[in-house]
Amino acid sequence: MDQFIDQLSLSFEDTFSPTQYIAYILLCAGLLFLLAVVYRRFGQSISNRAQLSKVLMIVGLTTFIIISIVKSSLALSLGLVGALSIVRFRTAIKEPEELGYFFMAIAIGLGMGANQLFPTLIGFIILMLIVIIQHKGGDSSITQNILVDMPCEADQRAVVIKNITDAISANTRQLDVKRIKHGENNIAINYLVKVKSFDNLNSINEKLVAIHSKVDVTFIDNSL
Structure with missing residues (x-):
């Protein structure tokens, strides 16, 4: 004991x-x-x-x-x-x-x-x-924050979100939606993506401009 x-x-x-x-x-x-x-x-x-x-x-x-x-x-x-x-x-x-x-x-x-x-x-x-x-x-990759601000009518939000997401996902290895903000005449979406090269970023920008010429696209490095 x-x-x-x-x-x-x-x-x-x-x-x-x-x-x-x-x-x-x-x-x-x-x-x-x-x-x-x-x-x-x-x-x-x-x-x-x-x-x-x-x-x-x-x-x-x-x-x-x-x-x-x-x-x-x-x-x-x-x-x-x-x-x-x-x-x-x-x-x-x-x-x-x-x-x-x-x-x-x-x-x-x-x-x-x-x-x-x-x-x-x-x-x-x-x-x-x-x-x-x-x-x-393995293959090297680039991680980026993509901020998309696009003019959008209220009744077209669902279609615009889908078009934007499809345009980005087609050129990324991984995609994560971080934030969606609805404005009166616009929509702002923040994506965190992983791409293979900067060529993919150029392709994303071109496809977004094709959706709407007045789109505002911002790429922010997130490698750290």
Whole structure:
């Protein structure tokens, strides 16, 4: 019975080393920073990669802190299971690539929090090499925000939206409608698209002008 109680108690006094903790959390932050750089440079996600890369570092470091705390106590480990059972994500992850990078960040936090330096480093290096090799072997793409403002009568909105979307989607590899705003005599749509080359952007502009000569088209770079 006494042995079981001892297992439930904290043991930071015997095992915790401030110097080692600081060294490992700095190493963890360094690996997460490299992961964020790789994601921004080689990621294919159509979402804002700069914003998500910041979240990766927060997730990884939070995982590190949690694991470094609960690893020395069975009671805290059981409490963590209960706490995580009530967590709910309000925003769904839309792209599998984003989920993969989140798992990488969590794995780094788990490994470094458990003081598994070499397995974490080896796994991280192999994963980054795989990501870079896959990127080099694939086609490069351009991510753009397209803002379209076109004159439109109220009874023609549905037809105009379809024509605009068809003209853009025919020249893109991936398309996401971000915002649609209806004006009194116009319609404004914001698309986030991924195209193979700048020639596709020229084709999109020409097709939109063909729909209406007074269309206003704005291309905004979203590569970061």
